[in-house]
Amino acid sequence: MDFGPHLMLAMLEGAVTAAILALTAMGLSVVFGVMRVVNVAHGEFYMLGAVIAWFVASTLGTHPAVGFVAALVIAPLLVGALAALIDITVLQRIGYDPERTIVATIGLLYILQQGTLMTFGPDARPVAPPFNTRLALPFAEWGENGLALYWPWGLSITSYKLFVIAAAAVILIALWLFMTRTRAGLIMRATQQDSAMARAFGIPVAKVYALVFGLGAALAAMGAVLVVPIQQAHYLMGGDPLLLSFIVVIIGGLGSLPGTVIAALLIGMSDGVISVFFSPTLAKILATLAVAMVLVFRPQGLLGKKPQ
Amino acid sequence: MNRPLALHLLVIAALAAAFFVLPDYHSGNLARIMVLAVYAMGYNLAFGYTGLLSLGHALFFAAGMYGLALSMQHLSLTAIPALMVALIASALVAGITGALALRTRGVAFMIVTLMFAQAGYLTALYFVQYTRGDEGFVLPQAVRQIAGVDLSSAMGRYFAALILFSVTLLIIGALVRAPFGRTLIAIRENEARATMLGYDVQRRKWLALVASGTISGMAGAAYALLFGYAGASFAAVPYSIFPLLYVLLGGAGTTLGPLVGAVFMFYLIDLSSGVTDAYMLVAGVVLVLLTLFLPQGLLGTLRKRWVPWLP
Numbered sequence: 001m002d003f004g005p006h007l008m009l010a011m012l013e014g015a016v017t018a019a020i021l022a023l024t025a026m027g028l029s030v031v032f033g034v035m036r037v038v039n040v041a042h043g044e045f046y047m048l049g050a051v052i053a054w055f056v057a058s059t060l061g062t063h064p065a066v067g068f069v070a071a072l073v074i075a076p077l078l079v080g081a082l083a084a085l086i087d088i089t090v091l092q093r094i095g096y097d098p099e100r101t102i103v104a105t106i107g108l109l110y111i112l113q114q115g116t117l118m119t120f121g122p123d124a125r126p127v128a129p130p131f132n133t134r135l136a137l138p139f140a141e142w143g144e145n146g147l148a149l150y151w152p153w154g155l156s157i158t159s160y161k162l163f164v165i166a167a168a169a170v171i172l173i174a175l176w177l178f179m180t181r182t183r184a185g186l187i188m189r190a191t192q193q194d195s196a197m198a199r200a201f202g203i204p205v206a207k208v209y210a211l212v213f214g215l216g217a218a219l220a221a222m223g224a225v226l227v228v229p230i231q232q233a234h235y236l237m238g239g240d241p242l243l244l245s246f247i248v249v250i251i252g253g254l255g256s257l258p259g260t261v262i263a264a265l266l267i268g269m270s271d272g273v274i275s276v277f278f279s280p281t282l283a284k285i286l287a288t289l290a291v292a293m294v295l296v297f298r299p300q301g302l303l304g305k306k307p308q
Numbered sequence: 309m310n311r312p313l314a315l316h317l318l319v320i321a322a323l324a325a326a327f328f329v330l331p332d333y334h335s336g337n338l339a340r341i342m343v344l345a346v347y348a349m350g351y352n353l354a355f356g357y358t359g360l361l362s363l364g365h366a367l368f369f370a371a372g373m374y375g376l377a378l379s380m381q382h383l384s385l386t387a388i389p390a391l392m393v394a395l396i397a398s399a400l401v402a403g404i405t406g407a408l409a410l411r412t413r414g415v416a417f418m419i420v421t422l423m424f425a426q427a428g429y430l431t432a433l434y435f436v437q438y439t440r441g442d443e444g445f446v447l448p449q450a451v452r453q454i455a456g457v458d459l460s461s462a463m464g465r466y467f468a469a470l471i472l473f474s475v476t477l478l479i480i481g482a483l484v485r486a487p488f489g490r491t492l493i494a495i496r497e498n499e500a501r502a503t504m505l506g507y508d509v510q511r512r513k514w515l516a517l518v519a520s521g522t523i524s525g526m527a528g529a530a531y532a533l534l535f536g537y538a539g540a541s542f543a544a545v546p547y548s549i550f551p552l553l554y555v556l557l558g559g560a561g562t563t564l565g566p567l568v569g570a571v572f573m574f575y576l577i578d579l580s581s582g583v584t585d586a587y588m589l590v591a592g593v594v595l596v597l598l599t600l601f602l603p604q605g606l607l608g609t610l611r612k613r614w615v616p617w618l619p
Contacts, residue, residue: 038419090599090600094599099361101554109593110589114586118586139567246419288427288430289423296409297411299412
């Protein structure tokens with residue numbers, strides 16, 4: 001394949017990564033934005049979403065589409081409920097103290113991960129995609145007769161991957177409408193701006209926190225359900241999304257939702273492109289160091305505002 | 309002689325006697341625990357005394373470990389010069405990452421240290437032709453000796469670990485009672501007030517982190533030297549979490565807490581790994597229970613309730 005089609009393929013794969021990453025990172029960002037809590041166990045909620053998707057799909061055992069749609073509803077609900085329960089039983093009791101919260105969520109990370117290892121086992125398990133036709137893509141090139149379209153061998157994408165991109169966009173728009181247009185979203189934003197004042201106005205802040213923590217986990221689970229038909233469910237799959245979500249949330253500015261989406265696109269696309277052309281380990285080293293430097297020299301993120 | 313020093317000497321004497329009393333299996337474990345306790349004591353200096361919650365100390369542990377193991381393996385150094393290389397390597401790594409990471413505070417500091425450690429782990433994987441990556445490499449028995457003492461023998465290993473442990477314990481015991489240690493505690497308790505009193509808070513935090521990283525690096529070097537193995541898994545996230553776990557369990561800001569925490573956690577994980585592969589589950593449960601019910605750890609609670617002079 002020539003460079004042009006190769007790059008286009010890399011960007012399409014990057015767009016799929018970016019779509020999943022946007023959902024997962026948005027979960028982390030919502031939780032940080034409203035609760036000022038860094039949830040290190042976020043990647044494990046993602047992993048649980050994928051494992052539950054496998055469980056639902058293999059239990060139903062009918063047409064892949066039925067299992068997939070059921071998983072898309074059930075997995076986020078279950079994971080969200082579990083997260084809300086964790087918030088009430090653990091995080092609320094330690095008063096969201098930043099350091100103790102991180103230590104507790106590290107503990108939760110190992111509990112969820114190792115608990116899955118004990119029940120689900122160490123094997124990676126696939127979920128069948130609901131539909132999966134391969135679409136060949138054209139590429140334009142200056143030929144002898146001017147600009148001409150042609151279909152290079154290997155330049156193709158599956159319909160399911162296109163669906164992932166669209167579904168992630170729909171979910172993110174729905175989230176944005178929820179946050180800006182509904183009463184529940186208004187309450188969340190009020191709590192985010194000033195939780196003491198929100199409490200004074202009769203908002204049940206503890207309940208809002210539990211719901212937000214659940215919502216954040218549910219978003220990660222949705223991303224995972226979308227990804228399992230492409231990438232198998234495995235008990236260690238939460239590590240990479242956690243690191244990438246951290247990177248996205250930091251680059252986008254902690255707690256800034258539009259920043260999170262833009263950073264997810266940036267990181268997802270460049271991850272796709274870089275890992276096609278360079279050594280993935282070297283790419284990860286450079287990305288990790290770059291993010292550390294952003295935090296050191298520009299802690300409000302590339303797009304975040306300086307604190308007043 | 310004051311009570312804290314007497315207690316430290318008593319613990320050291322008890323550990324020396326333990327080698328002759330305990331069965332081989334447990335004295336072998338105890339040698340490993342003492343090295344891990346040195347690592348945790350280094351961590352405690354940053355977290356317990358200065359209030360710097362680092363999630364990336366595996367970077368310093370691995371810097372010491374690779375500083376020793378790589379220079380022995382590829383430059384054919386003997387143990388003492390290789391230990392010096394490890395000392396310099398871990399101090400240098402701690403100095404550079406500390407200077408950068410200490411520009412941040414709180415949650416950002418934790419994430420930055422985590423990121424640096426992750427970059428260090430990936431670097432160890434990247435140079436796979438030297439480090440052999442996750443698989444690691446074995447240091448041959450012939451080179452593992454200092455002044456004719458075979459460090460791969462049970463006795464040589466145990467007393468080498470004990471010497472390292474004792475030196476570290478006595479240094480830290482003296483350090484935290486000296487004016488420098490007192491200002492570290494002042495910084496932990498109230499950074500703004502320490503600044504107002506005229507202390508150069510930033511410089512002292514950096515010095516504490518460099519000392520902490522260097523002690524952690526010495527533990528990493530000793531681990532490679534005594535147990536004859538260096539691998540990238542020692543640079544990975546769990547090895548940043550372990551010292552945090554030991555210190556939290558034993559009691560942050562107590563000189564003996566790291567040892568107590570390391571003994572408890574080591575045996576807890578050792579027992580549970582006999583039952584299940586998912587032995588890190590125990591670490592997770594202990595972390596959550598500690599934050600919920602025992603935030604000051606075992607010795608911290610002991611000191612608060614019954615023994616106020618506990619160092």
